[in-house]
Amino acid sequence: MKAPVAPExxxxxxxxxxxxxxxxxxxxxxxxxxxxxxxxxxxxVSIAVDEAVTNVILHAYHGDSEHWVEIxxxxxxxxxxxxIWHTVDGLAENEIVLPDPSEYVKHxxxxxxxxxxxxxxxxxxxxxxxxxxxxxxxIKHVR
Amino acid sequence: xxxxxxxxxxxxxxxxxxxxxxxxxxxxxxFESALEDLVQSGRFTILMDCQGLSYISSAxxxxxxxxxxxxxxxxxxxxxxxxxxxxxxxxxxLGFTQLYRVFGSREEALQALAGKA
Numbered sequence: 001m002k003a004p005v006a007p008e009x010x011x012x013x014x015x016x017x018x019x020x021x022x023x024x025x026x027x028x029x030x031x032x033x034x035x036x037x038x039x040x041x042x043x044x045v046s047i048a049v050d051e052a053v054t055n056v057i058l059h060a061y062h063g064d065s066e067h068w069v070e071i072x073x074x075x076x077x078x079x080x081x082x083x084i085w086h087t088v089d090g091l092a093e094n095e096i097v098l099p100d101p102s103e104y105v106k107h108x109x110x111x112x113x114x115x116x117x118x119x120x121x122x123x124x125x126x127x128x129x130x131x132x133x134x135x136x137x138x139i140k141h142v143r
Numbered sequence: 144x145x146x147x148x149x150x151x152x153x154x155x156x157x158x159x160x161x162x163x164x165x166x167x168x169x170x171x172x173x174f175e176s177a178l179e180d181l182v183q184s185g186r187f188t189i190l191m192d193c194q195g196l197s198y199i200s201s202a203x204x205x206x207x208x209x210x211x212x213x214x215x216x217x218x219x220x221x222x223x224x225x226x227x228x229x230x231x232x233x234x235x236x237l238g239f240t241q242l243y244r245v246f247g248s249r250e251e252a253l254q255a256l257a258g259k260a
Contacts, residue, residue: 021169
């Protein structure tokens, strides 16, 4: 029996600065295409990654540019997994309340849209903490 | 190429804004500032021609949302045209296509505004 093939992964670590967002989103988009997604889906994945990394830089690190954000792209069977790690307290998955778009339209307000985009554009979004690090894991299946 | 460049031109009293590049947390201040300049100079009817906009994140949408109230209170509006498919998808997913008038071309938008007048 053959040993299972380990998923192919690529890692990128960036300073916690928004100037590097476009570098990360460009990589995520290209990775999505390589995984087998069409251009429209790849664009959605890249936006979700932009939102997730922005959350880390602006909300977890409060804009402090002295930290690092680790991004891992993992090619698994029929899916792309994206892991984003940072080293301060992250979001607790059970405390997240996504805005309701229909209510949002009735009562527009600024903010709260990034998580909604992530959840709409990805198939799965999870938050976890382990070994002193916080993780956002997003999965997009290839159809 | 710059991450974002913004041109604004006046067309019959309508401020036509053309962002080129992308709007995210890195470039949003530039975008927000351009919108604020228009509002402060009393130009409340703004057409965003998004032909050159490759993507907009929630930061950019928040900037629009943050200024729409004073704009509409002054009888103006923000209209959108020439959205690339992925940009339209972002607006639509968040319900912005119900909040803002979206046109396929600049001409259509200008005609609609002229019809209003």
